[in-house]
Amino acid sequence: MAAALGLALGLGALLAPPNPAEASAPGSPVAVSRVEAGRTVVAAASPSLSRPKLTGSIRVGSRLRANVTTTGRKSDFLHYEWLRDGKPINGAAETVNYNVKKADLKHRISVRVTATFVGGVTLVSTSAKTEKIRPRLIDDPTSGQVVVNKRRPLKPKTFVPLALTMPRGIANNGQPVRPSVARAIEKMHKAARADGVGLRMISGYRSYALQRQTFNAYVARDGVRAAETYSARPGYSEHQTGLTVDLGGYEGCDFDFCFASTKTGKWLKKNAYKYGFIMRYPNGSQKITGYIWEPYHFRYVGTKVAKNMKKKKIQTLEQYRGLKAAPNYG
């Protein structure tokens, strides 16, 4: 017990940062010490190297940048060494930027910077580790930008959104959506009503289990080949993200092609993008999306993306994100 305690204390002392209060105590002649980004910078005249700070997004495919400041004249360039869980990453040295790779997923990245100053002084400083690296937005089911199709199942397939809620003021079938989607639906519903158009939510979030049940029911009714043109296998449904709704009006045609020619269907085709929704399975895009035309199935992507797609005249998320077509499960 005593030995263990001694060891713990010893380690603690070894790891403890220098106490800045000691150097800059009131009345002390050494008044130039200050604490900067977690390290003590002593005497303004001597060379210093700040602790590197990382900026950028901690997602696969994003770029991290190391930011340091030095004082004093350097005799050499700054040297960077990028670390994964504290160990040097092969081939990731000498550059101020680091492109986050797939291999970094769920690991933590940091950078070690070495500065050599005139007079031979060398200072080394290592940044804090990032949080665990996250997947690309389009691969991350928690992201509002995730792309799900027959070649891109949810990961994990049993994914459940963190928060789900019912939009207020609109007729619905009891299936919730993510809060951001609920707010957007409420706005869109209000705008439609102002134009004299009725809007109903006829489906929203479906869990893995419910999707399995739904898909199996369609297979039993129409056979697997037909069912797969309009219904997803569990784990492959956009409805499981909580970002997708099926919409209806008050002229019939629920879940039907003829919805496109109803007042509501026409209004949505023209206006949904203003509220961040896209018709996810447009007419004639089955070879890309894997699904027949569904004029009632709308995916929330946010107003920025929806407006951008409209501006660029791009109809499918696959094309917008430069992804391969997903006509089938492959």
Ligand SMILES: [Zn+2]
């Ligand atoms: Zn749908």
